[in-house]
Amino acid sequence: METKMEFKHLLSPFRIKGVTFKNRFIFLPHHTGYAVDEGYLANGLFSDRNVRHYVERAKGGAAAVTVSQNVDPDSQMSFRYVLGYEQRNRDNFKRLAEEAHQYDCKVITQLNHGGHTTLLNPPQLLVAPTQMNEPYCHFNTKELEPDDMKRIKEYYINSAAWQKELGWDAVELKIAHDGLLRTFVSPYFNRRTDEYGGSFENRMRYPLEIIAGIREAVGEDYPIGIRLCVDEFTWYGYSLEYGMQVAKALEAGGVDYISTDAGTFSSWYMQIPPSPLPLGWAVYESAELKKNIDIPVFAFGRINDPVQAETILAENNADFIGMCRQLLCDPETPNKTMEGRLDDIRHCIGCNEACVGVDGIYVECIQNPGVGREKHFGIGTLEEAKEKKQVMVVGAGVAGLKTAELAARRGHRVEVYEKSAKIGGQILLAEKVPYRNEMEEIYRYLRIQLQQLGVPVHCNVEVDEEMIGKLDPQVLVIATGSVPLAPEYEGLQESSLTVMTAKEAMENVNRIGNRVLLFDDIGSWQGGGVADYCMALGARVTVLCSAASVGVDIESGQAYLLTKRLYENGADIIANHTIRKFDGDKVVIENTYNHACKELEGFDTVIIAGQSRSENQLYKRFRGLRPHVYSVGDCVAPRGVEQAIFEAEVLARKI
Amino acid sequence: MNIIVCVKQVPDTNEVKIDQKTNNLVREGVPGILNPYDQNCVELALRLREQAGGKVTVVSMGPGQAKEAVQYCLDMGADEGILLSDRAVGGSDTLATGYILSRLIGSRDYDLVMCGNEAIDGCTGQVGPIIAGNLGLKQFTYVTDAKIKDGKLLVQREVGKDLELYEASLPAVICVQKDINQPRKPVCSGREVTVINAEGLGLDADRIGNHGSPTRVVKIRMSDARVKSFFTVDDTLPWEERIRFIINGGIESKGKVDLWRGSAGELAGRIAGCPEVSRFLEDVR
Numbered sequence: 049m050e051t052k053m054e055f056k057h058l059l060s061p062f063r064i065k066g067v068t069f070k071n072r073f074i075f076l077p078h079h080t081g082y083a084v085d086e087g088y089l090a091n092g093l094f095s096d097r098n099v100r101h102y103v104e105r106a107k108g109g110a111a112a113v114t115v116s117q118n119v120d121p122d123s124q125m126s127f128r129y130v131l132g133y134e135q136r137n138r139d140n141f142k143r144l145a146e147e148a149h150q151y152d153c154k155v156i157t158q159l160n161h162g163g164h165t166t167l168l169n170p171p172q173l174l175v176a177p178t179q180m181n182e183p184y185c186h187f188n189t190k191e192l193e194p195d196d197m198k199r200i201k202e203y204y205i206n207s208a209a210w211q212k213e214l215g216w217d218a219v220e221l222k223i224a225h226d227g228l229l230r231t232f233v234s235p236y237f238n239r240r241t242d243e244y245g246g247s248f249e250n251r252m253r254y255p256l257e258i259i260a261g262i263r264e265a266v267g268e269d270y271p272i273g274i275r276l277c278v279d280e281f282t283w284y285g286y287s288l289e290y291g292m293q294v295a296k297a298l299e300a301g302g303v304d305y306i307s308t309d310a311g312t313f314s315s316w317y318m319q320i321p322p323s324p325l326p327l328g329w330a331v332y333e334s335a336e337l338k339k340n341i342d343i344p345v346f347a348f349g350r351i352n353d354p355v356q357a358e359t360i361l362a363e364n365n366a367d368f369i370g371m372c373r374q375l376l377c378d379p380e381t382p383n384k385t386m387e388g389r390l391d392d393i394r395h396c397i398g399c400n401e402a403c404v405g406v407d408g409i410y411v412e413c414i415q416n417p418g419v420g421r422e423k424h425f426g427i428g429t430l431e432e433a434k435e436k437k438q439v440m441v442v443g444a445g446v447a448g449l450k451t452a453e454l455a456a457r458r459g460h461r462v463e464v465y466e467k468s469a470k471i472g473g474q475i476l477l478a479e480k481v482p483y484r485n486e487m488e489e490i491y492r493y494l495r496i497q498l499q500q501l502g503v504p505v506h507c508n509v510e511v512d513e514e515m516i517g518k519l520d521p522q523v524l525v526i527a528t529g530s531v532p533l534a535p536e537y538e539g540l541q542e543s544s545l546t547v548m549t550a551k552e553a554m555e556n557v558n559r560i561g562n563r564v565l566l567f568d569d570i571g572s573w574q575g576g577g578v579a580d581y582c583m584a585l586g587a588r589v590t591v592l593c594s595a596a597s598v599g600v601d602i603e604s605g606q607a608y609l610l611t612k613r614l615y616e617n618g619a620d621i622i623a624n625h626t627i628r629k630f631d632g633d634k635v636v637i638e639n640t641y642n643h644a645c646k647e648l649e650g651f652d653t654v655i656i657a658g659q660s661r662s663e664n665q666l667y668k669r670f671r672g673l674r675p676h677v678y679s680v681g682d683c684v685a686p687r688g689v690e691q692a693i694f695e696a697e698v699l700a701r702k703i
Numbered sequence: 704m705n706i707i708v709c710v711k712q713v714p715d716t717n718e719v720k721i722d723q724k725t726n727n728l729v730r731e732g733v734p735g736i737l738n739p740y741d742q743n744c745v746e747l748a749l750r751l752r753e754q755a756g757g758k759v760t761v762v763s764m765g766p767g768q769a770k771e772a773v774q775y776c777l778d779m780g781a782d783e784g785i786l787l788s789d790r791a792v793g794g795s796d797t798l799a800t801g802y803i804l805s806r807l808i809g810s811r812d813y814d815l816v817m818c819g820n821e822a823i824d825g826c827t828g829q830v831g832p833i834i835a836g837n838l839g840l841k842q843f844t845y846v847t848d849a850k851i852k853d854g855k856l857l858v859q860r861e862v863g864k865d866l867e868l869y870e871a872s873l874p875a876v877i878c879v880q881k882d883i884n885q886p887r888k889p890v891c892s893g894r895e896v897t898v899i900n901a902e903g904l905g906l907d908a909d910r911i912g913n914h915g916s917p918t919r920v921v922k923i924r925m926s927d928a929r930v931k932s933f934f935t936v937d938d939t940l941p942w943e944e945r946i947r948f949i950i951n952g953g954i955e956s957k958g959k960v961d962l963w964r965g966s967a968g969e970l971a972g973r974i975a976g977c978p979e980v981s982r983f984l985e986d987v988r
Contacts, residue, residue, distance in 0.1 A: 281942050288938040318946065326952045331933035359932050562964070586962030609950075 055385055057361035058354055058369065062111075064304050064344055066269035067217050069111035069368070070152050072361060073382040074346055075102070076307070076372035077116035077158040077220070077275065078403075079167070081410040082420060085127035092117075092124060092131030094140040100422040101411075102144055105375050106153030107427050109382030111368075113148060114156040114220060119203040123172055125162035125226070128409070132159055132207035138214065145215030154217035158275065159204055163228030164189045164237070165313045176231050177254075178239040183284060184314035197244075197254065200228070204258045208272075209265035218271040219262060221255070223294070224309040225277050225319035229255045233294055236284040248293065256301040263302055273305040273346075274298050278333050281315040288333065292340045299341045307346035307370060308334045317605035320373075321350055323398035324483040324609050328356055335365040346370040352377075352396045354385040373403055376413045379427065392500075394493045397486035400603040402690045414690035415490060417697040425697055433458040437676075439703060440521035441465065442511045442666060445473020447681020447692040448527030449494035454700030456501040460523070464503060467510040471495060473529055474682075475689070477554040481577035482584050482613070490689060513669060523676040523703050526667040527696075530660040530686035538629035545633060550574040550657040553582070560587060561652030565635055567627055568593040568657050571601035572688070575657035576610045582655070583617045590620040590648070594640055597623055627656075660686035676703070704757030704851065707808050708748045708781070708817045709834065710741040712765055712772035713824045737772040740819025742779075742886040744879040747849060748817050749780045749887070755851040757814070758782045762807055764792060764800060773896045778889030789901040794913035797825070801833025803911055806904045809838055813874060815856065820845060820878040831878035842876040843869060847883045 059071045080101055084093040094115075102113040117132035118124045124131065131137065148155050164176040166187065174181075175196065176189035192200075208219040223229040231237035232254045238245045244254050262272055276298070278291030295306050310330055311318030321329065330349030337345045347366035351357055352374040360366050374381055378394040385393070394415055402412035403419070410420050418425035436459045441452045444466035456462045470476055472491040479487040498505060509515075516524065532549035540547060546559055551574070553560055564587045568575025576599035579591045591598050591614060598614065598621055599607045614621065628638040634649045660682070667679040680699050681692035712735040722729050737745075748759045760783040761776040763769055773784040785807070792803055808816055816838070818831035828844065835842035847866075848859040856875055860867040901911070909915050934953025936945050948955060963970055974980055 279938075279945070281946055283942060285942070287942070287945070288936075315942075315946075324950050326949065328933060329949045332935040335933065335935075363932060365933065558966075586964050 053355060053358070053388075053390070055354055055358050058358045059386060062344070062367060064218070064273075065271045067154060067271055069154060071109070071111045071382060071386075072357070072368045073110045073375070073385075074156075074307075074368050074370045075105045075110045075113040075375045076346075076348060076370040077114040077156075077222075078372050078411060079116055079126065079129055080420070081126065081128045083128045083130045089121065090136075091127040092121070092129055092134055092137075094130050094134075094137040094144075096140065097420060097423070098130065099140050099144045099147065100426065101420060102155070103147045103151075104379045104418070104422040104426050106148040106151040108375065108379035109151075109386060110153055110371075110375060110379075111382075112154035112156050112217070114158050115144070116158045116160060116222075117207065119159050119161050119207055120200055123162050123175055124168075125160075125165065126167040129162075129167075132157065133203055133210060141211060141214045141216070145217075149215070155215075156273070157208060157211045157216050157219040158222060159207055159219065160222035160224075160226070161200055161203075161228035162226065163231050165226035175228065176237055177245060178237065180237055180239075182313050183282070184312075184316075201254075201258050201261060205261040205265050208262045212266050212270060218273060218304075219266065220273040220275055220307065221258065221262075222275045223255060223277065223298075224275040225311045225316070226313050229258075230277055230312075234280070234286060235290075236286075248297075252294070252297045252301070256297070259298075259301050259303060271304040272302070273307055274303050275307040275309050277309045277312065277319075278337065279310045279318075280312045281310060281318045282312055285312060285314075288336055291333075292336060295337055295341050299343050303343060305344040305346065305368075306337055306341065307368075308337060308348050308366070310349070317608055320400060320404055320605060321398065322400045322603065322606045322609065323486055324606075325350055325398070327352060328360065331360055331365050334360070335363075338364060338366065344368060348372075350396075350398055352398075353393065354381065354390065373398070373413075376403055376411065376419045377415050379416075379418075391496050392493075395486075395489045397489050399484075399487070400605055401688065404603050404605065406601055406603060412690065414688070415493070415693060417694040430454065430457055430701070433460055433703070436460055437522040437703065439463070439523040439525060440511075440516070440519060441525045441527060443467075443473065443527035443529055443681075443683070444471035444505055444507070445527060445529050445681060445692070446475060446490060446494075446689055447529075447683070447696045448473075448525065449491060449498065450693050450696035451525050451527060451680055451700045451703075452503050452505075453494055453497045453501065454697060455523075455525075455703050456498070456503045458700065458703070460703060462501075462503045463521075464498070464505040465509045465511045466505060466507045469507050471505060471507065474551075477551060478573060478577075480554055480581065481573055482580045483609075484573065484577065511666065513666075516666075516670065516674075524670060524674060524678070525699070525703075526664065526670075526677070526679045526683055527681050528663040528666060528683050530662050530682035532656075532660045533658055535656045535658070537627055539632075540630050543630035543632065545630065545635070545651060545654050547630070547654045547656065550578045550655055553578055553653075553655045557585065559653070560585060560655075562587050563651045564589045564653045564655060565648065565651045566591050566655045566657065568595075568598050569626065570657050570659065571595055571599060572657075573599070573602060575599060576602065576607070576614065578655060578657060579619060580610060580613055582653075583614070583619060587653070588618065589614070590622065590651070592622045592625050592627065592637060592648075594626045595623065597621070627654075630654075662686060678703075704752070704755045704815070705811075705813045706748045706751060706757060706759045706815045706817060707811065707813045708741070708745055708759060708761045708776070709804055709808075709830065710745065710761055710763045710772055710776055710819070711738045711822045712736070712763065712769040713738045713822050735768055735771060737775045738819050738822045738824075740821060740823070740879065740881040741772075741776075743881050743883050744817050744819045745776050745779055745781060746884045746886040747879055750884070751815070751849065751851055760785065760811070760813075762787070762804065764788070764795075764803060764807075766793075767898070770896045770898065775889050777894045777896065778892045779887055780892070782894075784894065784896040786896050786898045787901065787904075788898055791901050791906075791908075792911050794916060795911055796916035796918035797827050797829040798833060798917060799911050799915045801830045802837055802915075803901070803904070803906060804830065805834045805837035806906055808834065810904065815873055816840065816876040818876070818878045820880050828878065831876055835876035838874075838876070840874055840876050841871055842878070843871070844878040846877045846879045849877055849879075 085091040334347040344367035377396040413419040821828035
């Protein structure tokens with residue numbers, strides 16, 4: 049009674065104008081941050097790193113990769129944003145087309161003028177149809193003059209035509225979550241009184257003129273697509289009904305496909321939806337497009353699995369499946385689908401921790417260190433070990449499991465030892481936080497890999513010196529993680545309150561009372577996330593943070609939604625304060641700037657989200673005594689999943 | 704191997720007529736067909752018979768015209784067809800129907816009881832599980848395939864995107880999904896439907912008919928029957944409401960939820976003490 053899923057739609061070719069896409073996986077456009085910035089008039093250079101990044105997805109089996117570019121050197125969103133008409137990009141643009149085509153993968157140009165939106169602070173000159181800032185930010189804009197519009201239009205047309213000449217396969221314009229063209233379409237931003245504003249026809253005029261210009265330059269057979277924001281999800285913005293009107297006008301204007309998009313820079317958590325947004329949440333938007341227009345539609349929005357993707361296509365809710373983060377996380381998703389290796393697909397968990405991140409500089413991935421490092425960690429770079437060794441990994445957290453996986457893949461004989469009953473380490477606690485349950489995927493993937501590689505994982509085994517002596521492994525990897533620092537405050541011993549670390553609280557739900565003070569002294573999920581968890585249990589929570597807000601080191605979309613949940617559920621947030629001391633059932637807090645103290649009372653539980661220390665006794669005991677003793681992950685220094693997996697990748701390659 | 708298949712005749716139209724007084728479906732005068740789920744169910748039963756040998760008996764309950772549905776099953780290849788038709792059982796809801804059918808089935812030899820997962824008129828999916836409950840049998844709903852191997856039943860359930868595979872001893876009840884196989888075309892079998900009344904089944908008069916049916920239909924309205932695996936968002940909602948609706952996975956945000964905390968014992972006590980539940984418990988007693 050085995051049922052094998054067939055991917056009849058997902059794996060079938062589809063033709064748009066003169067271009068046949070081999071399947072329905074599209075690597076959606078994104079700002080990688082990999083372009084090189086050599087200073088004024090020498091930035092936005094399409095780098096070797098860029099080329100490898102896209103070729104990796106071509107190797108992985110995608111039908112097309114889309115390269116997002118800025119068009120105007122005077123108005124870039126970032127100096128590391130690829131510039132579409134920069135002549136120095138010729139060689140690498142050509143090289144990408146040639147290398148991607150070796151895998152029958154098409155290369156799509158995506159052109160965007162940053163307009164009123166930017167990643168720079170302070171930005172270059174921002175422009176808009178009418179002088180106005182994007183409501184999320186205060187940077188103002190220049191109202192475009194007819195000459196500016198003519199010049200920008202030329203950039204669009206020249207970039208498209210030039211890249212076609214260099215061997216690229218299609219062009220897409222962005223009327224999406226950021227950039228100039230959406231502001232022309234938007235009734236809120238576009239208040240012009242000339243022929244480019246006022247009525248719907250006038251607002252559509254500028255994009256349609258650019259499309260017509262490109263059509264003339266690239267010919268009838270070259271696909272022109274639009275990445276279209278169909279719902280802005282803002283107080284000022286348009287929603288789906290207007291989005292459909294725009295789509296119809298674009299179809300009438302000669303566009304060959306619409307790639308669904310939503311959100312704006314004011315609602316950025318909808319454009320790169322983090323884990324609180326359900327998988328495939330935006331399918332209704334693509335389905336609505338399919339009802340309204342006849343040209344092909346790309347779906348988007350947390351689609352991370354071929355079964356889900358096939359359903360979307362089978363129900364005729366879209367013609368292509370757009371994936372960005374999923375193909376970052378596992379570039380081989382299409383190939384694994386073709387081979388029926390569904391369990392081997394490493395799913396994107398929508399954490400946004402490394403692809404968006406707090407720094408927002410480079411696109412990376414917490415689960416796949418190969419993102420942006422394709423040259424070193426990409427497909428086909430893992431070499432078989434010259435000497436097959438017996439490797440003992442102590443600790444089945446993320447770092448230990450990842451080291452074991454890659455070491456085994458290289459041919460080593462690996463065994464993993466875990467003192468608790470379950471693998472996963474601290475993820476087992478992190479996944480209990482609301483909207484973080486997909487964290488499970490991190491160890492789910494690794495567990496499946498270890499099973500397939502035949503790596504034994506011994507749970508409930510506490511490794512001691514004697515055992516190491518007896519087993520005498522050639523390589524000893526200590527991945528024993530970290531433990532939170534026990535809180536030390538004046539008056540803590542005498543306090544009548546239940547005081548715990550965030551870890552203790554997550555392990556002992558029954559000790560969390562009804563009135564919780566949570567001290568976020570770390571800015572990560574251990575703070576705000578645990579507060580959210582306590583609220584989900586029904587507790588009233590006050591969050592105290594030593595920084596200016598809660599969760600300062602959480603990616604901004606996640607942090608926004610987290611903070612919104614905390615406030616909406618009635619949390620009090622006290623910023624810029626630390627705990628000074630305990631006084632009976634009171635907590636004395638101190639302002640981090642002027643050191644003024646005040647007393648808080650009415651709590652039964654205080655949870656401290658603070659620093660941890662490496663659990664590295666075993667490592668210290670054996671380092672120097674035996675050859676080939678390594679530590680990895682939190683055992684080296686307590687940090688996040690991204691660092692643990694990265695270091696495991698580096699370590700496993702040198703064993 | 705004795706297989707008993709429960710089938711139902713359903714109106715052959717989407718325009719369901721409802722008796723304004725009793726709120727029950729009006730079956731008289733509406734052309735009837737064999738419930739599509741039951742067609743797949745009978746087909747699966749016939750395949751099991753082909754595989755394991757034995758006999759397929761089809762049972763149904765309904766007015767005289769429901770004979771056609773049972774006859775259809777006989778013509779598909781069932782060995783015996785029984786229709787229970789009696790005014791005393793008219794107006795029975797799923798609870799009463801499940802009880803009556805379980806008495807009928809219990810009076811006969813059986814190894815496996817099969818039902819369509821639901822009927823396309825009421826769509827409750829309750830009768831099969833109620834039969835299983837009354838007979839004290841294990842049950843499998845949402846079944847998409849079944850086989851007999853070494854006297855054991857192998858069952859495949861499809862739940863959401865998951866397939867669950869079970870092995871079970873007999874007897875058991877399985878409720879079969881539609882479109883899982885291609886039902887064979889009926890050919891004239893020459894076998895006839897046996898129509899019986901409720902006498903001899905030893906039915907408790909308080910558990911049958913309108914009188915024995917606690918279900919009250921409050922309102923019936925047409926639903927959007929399209930199959931969709933995604934939720935749609937009401938575009939007229941304010942933007943934050945749309946986002947909240949999406950984050951809730953397509954569920955409208957209700958008012959504040961009252962959360963209770965405590966040990967399992969404490970919570971059970973509190974739940975039993977809340978007015979709706981205690982009223983229900985009184986009724987059950």
